[in-house]
Amino acid sequence: MRLHRNENPYGCSLLVQESLSIHDGFAQRPGPIPQALLQAVGRHIGRPASDLYLTNTPFELLERVLRVCAEPGDSVIAYTPHTPQFTQAARNAGLSVLAAPRVGGKVTATQALRLRSATANTIFLGTPNDPTGDVASPLEVLTLLRSGATVIVDEMYAEFTEKGLGILVGEFPSFISLRSFAPWAGLWGIPVSYAVAAHETVARIDDVWPQAGLTAASRIAAGASLDDAALLLNRVKHMRLERARLYRRLRKLNFVQPVPSHGPFMLCEVTRGEPERIVELMGEEGVLIHWCEEDGLSTHLRISVGTPQHTDMLMTVMCRIAVRL
Structure with missing residues (x-):
């Protein structure tokens, strides 16, 4: 059971599979x-087409945006903790990372x-x-934007919360939101x-x-997902309800001590035993979860x-391994 990669448990729309099969x-x-x-x-997001840049993977998108927003040798300010993929993308763009x-x-x-500073004016x-x-509180993001900084916001999981920050694009040219079909539409395999x-x-x-590198499969999958968006967003609603139930059960x-989450995942502080040992024991039972060591x-x-x-099933296994910690 894969609970370690933030994958959509319901998969992609059947329209995606059908559209790919006849192309x-x-x-x-x-x-x-x-x-x-x-x-x-x-x-889908309430913005004109001229405000959009489409590509394949989130990593590819992030690296391109960083290269445009900062010069090699500059620094980018990043709120921690963040995923190691951000650090790698910044390094590829020739940037150092300052932790906030x-x-x-x-x-x-x-x-x-x-x-x-003059060489650190991009915030992620x-x-x-x-x-x-x-x-992030919209007021805090507004404060960052009003300072004159370029603000890059990773909103990959925006569909799993109440409201995104995309509305700020129309007010601040220095605001960039990064989005993905992968979590809400179940398209990690066709990014x-x-x-x-x-x-x-x-x-x-x-x-x-130029926006010509999006693969044929990705174009088809995106279009089919948008045609079936009502079904997919209803699945997201079910995941949000299950997120609350998961929190109550983990408590x-x-x-472990779960932390309330707005994403399709739950962060848990380990209060007894070793995280690495818990991951190992869960894996032996066929349940994969993520140890956040590389995330800081x-x-x-x-x-x-x-x-x-x-x-x-997760709770059954976690109760079973509790006696082995």
Whole structure:
């Protein structure tokens, strides 16, 4: 049972599978992204197509945005903890990373603004953040933007919370939101990612990396997912309900302390035993969970939200291993 990679337990839409099965153009080189697809994504988030830049993987998107927003040798300020993929993307772009710790598990503007300089004017944060699950206050993000900094927000899991921050794109040209179809549409295997930004920023990225690299499979999967968005977002609703149930169940255990989350996962502090040992024992029982050592949280585990059946099985196994800690 895979509860370690933030994968959608319901999978992708059947429309995706059907559309891929009848497509006969996979031997053709991809051309420019169809305007109809850009407009469909825009309708999904309430932004014009000119504010969108589509590409394949979230990592590819992040690296391109970083390269456009900062010069090699500059620094990027990043709220911690964050995923190791961000550090790698910054390194690939020739940037060093300055850490701005969350205070009490929350983003506070002062932590990043005290690190600003002429060569450190780009700020990165996740909301909902992986692995902590917290969301950034719009007021704190506004404070960052009003300082004149460029703010890149990873909103990969935006569909799992109440409201995203994409509305700020229309007010601040220095705001960039990074999104993905992977979590909500079940498309980790056929990645479709996009940036939401002022059209001037989109044009700058497009000048260097034209929007022609999105694979045929990704284009088909994105279009089919948007056609079936009502079903997929209803699944997200079920996952949000199951997230609350998972939290309540985990609180009853005597060796982990769950942290309330706005993402499709739950961060848990280990209060008895060793995290590595817990992961090992769970793996022996056929349940995969994530140890957050590489995320800078060596005493924590991250458990993905699954179906109700997944939660029941998870709890059965966790109760069984408790006596071995």
